[in-house]
Amino acid sequence: MLDVKFVRDHAALVKTAATKKRMTVDVDRVLELDAQRRELMVKLDNDRAEQNRLSKSIGALPADQRAKAAEEVKSLKARLKVLEDEERTLDGQLRAALLTLPSVPAPEVPEGLSDADNVEIKRVGVPRKFDFPPLDHGELLTRLGLLDQERAARISGARQYMLFGDGCLLEHGILRMALDHMIEAGFTPVQPPLMVRYEAMEGTAYFPGGEEQAYKMAKDDLFLIGTAEVPVTSIHAGEILDEAELPKRYVGMSPCFRREAGAYGRDTKGLYRIHQFWKVEQVVIDRADEEQSKLHHRAILENAERLLQKLDLPYRVVNVCGGDLGQGQVQKFDVETWMPSRGNYGETHSASRFHDFQSRRLELRYRGKDGKVRHCHTLNNTVIASPRILIPLVENHQQADGTVVLPPALRPYVAGRERLVARGK
RNA sequence: GGAGAGGUGGCUGAGUGGCCGAAAGCGCCGCCUUGCUAAGGCGGUUUGGGGGUAACACUCCAACGAGGGUUCGAAUCCCUCCCUCUCCGCCA
Structure with a gap:
């Protein structure tokens, strides 16, 4: 498996590699999934950080105020849940796509079909x-x-x-x-x-x-x-x-x-x-x-x-x-x-x-x-x-x-x- | 196949709902001290990912066998799976 960062930085090289190995792969799909995933990650991380902050503060609250604060976090969590499901799907797709990519053959590998x-x-x-x-x-x-x-x-x-x-x-x-x-x-x-x-x-x-x-x-x-x-x-x-x-x-x-x-x-x-x-x-x-x-x-x-x-x-x-x-x-x-x-x-x-x-x-x-x-x-x-x-x-x-x-x-x-x-x- | 116990960082091992990414020890790395050696002192030391940076810094997220769930909050409670160990049974 290639490092997704490597694919990101050397997409053209990976495409050439596939051609040399006579393989048909979709490098662009990997790039696209990777971009989507990172974008989603920023949102997710921010929401999670917010949730962690709130949850932590609840411990310090007097008992009678906890229920109200908890309600607030609950609604945030519902939103998170959607993003999390999305992330899981995306992760699976990215990994599956990544698994199909070939390693880059050495320069000393001759061109050829069979x-x-x-x-x-x-x-x-x-x-x-x-x-x-x-x-x-x-x-x-x-x-x-x-x-x-x-x-x-x-x-x-x-x-x-x-x-x-x-x-x-x-x-x-x-x-x-x-x-x-x-x-x-x-x-x-x-x-x-x-x-x-x-x-x-x-x-x-x-x-x-x-x-x-x-x-x-x-x-x-x-x-x-x-x-x-x-x-x-x-x-x-x-x-x-x-x-x-x-x-x-x-x-x-x-x-x-x-x-x-x-x-x-x-x-x-x-x-x-x-x-x-x-x-x-x-x-x-x-x-x-x-x-x-x-x-x-x-x-x-x-x-x-x-x-x-x-x-x-x-x-x-x-x-x-x-x-x-x-x-x-x-x-x-x-x-x-x-x-x-x-x-x-x-x-x-x-x-x-x-x-x-x-x-x-x-x-x-x-x-x-x-x-x-x-x-x-x-x-x-x-x-x-x-x-x-x-x-x-x-x-x-x-x-x-x-x-x-x-x-x-x-x-x-x-x-x-x-x-x-x-x-x- | 039946009954039971357990899986925490490189290792040993503490931790039973928030102060825990995690005590302590070992190991390892750096610095210091001491003629050498032995020993000692101080500091550091999990991994992956995102943002950020020229690169650092910094910051956020995730992970305590794996995956789900309960909860505002899980190493800690519940479920499933995997693995290890003990006893019994069976067996090359």
Whole structure:
């Protein structure tokens, strides 16, 4: 959420921001509501001040004069009541309108409409040339007896998966490896709740707008998280942290749930787009310092890159264009890992910085050394998401005989296995 | 699920209808004192918003878990919700 004062002072900038993000928003409505609200506030405050004065004086009056004075205040109060109702309505409208405004993308965010316009920053590793016809991950894992999507669909519907044997170990191993990788980088591991309140979804800027993507438990008014970012970024919501305890570096691991509404027919095969997956997610909370935020952004990007390097996977990094940015994101780097079956790089990581966009919604603040209270800056990035990461992992490391050689760094996490072979062998 | 207790500033904790945005202590900040250290003295120290200012100053409004209500007046009384704790039950 933007500061209403910021919108007031930089309306044109906000409009430009929306255009760059290809969003349609009504900035003028926010300005208008804000003006109305302030005008009303002056009246209200004056009336309230008057009421307070009168009420206070009544206490000092002799008993026989109180009733008359009280009558006077009563009529004033009736007038106040009308204004108060008006204020409440206006407040709600202003907040609702404010919630729809986007953060201002950084100047270094490229112009563009969709992910096709993202700008490649670098490539690391070289996609492998196969001297045999490579299989896709679904074939590979199914033939090895490690994956069964057919039965998963029978039990739970489309876009589900089930892993068996070393496939199951592989998934847990790679998650644990990612977790250790981040602990080494100084992050505090967090096991967050998977069910959250509306406020957490709104606070991290998924709601309003993203309701269709989230599973809701109607009886309890709770939502299944689509990423650990939601509960982890919310850890200090409503708090005023001491600058001395910043930055906070957390790494959350959780299952993630996404309805993928509107994605019908897209990526229906395999493990690319499914309703439930695991993700290790890094979250940084720090003071409101643009340069510091940028440094964190680079750092969390590098954390992910180093892990991919440990896994011997070729990848590239793209600077995400305006039209592909989320409402709150100021800048985003996607990491795309080489996926032979797609003949292309596919998104496996997404590193975002938000400035104080989430913090404002979460009321996540800190007290600076100068004693002033400010909203924090927040950032997050994937460390690993599985099973999507299994796509490049098994496809890139597959052998002519249909087995998969595991990268050395991963082996200790998968019961010491050097390769995935047919189940039971 | 049943019974009970409670939620006050960064923290501990007092406050049961006006003198309370809130005692006291801790912590923190500034100044002072004392060779150093330890300690001591004085002052300051919630947040959000409006008006005002070049910026301060100043001033007003709101907030004692959240939202409603009673009252001329609510931290204090009533209702709903949220959260914490204790006991019982159930349970991975």
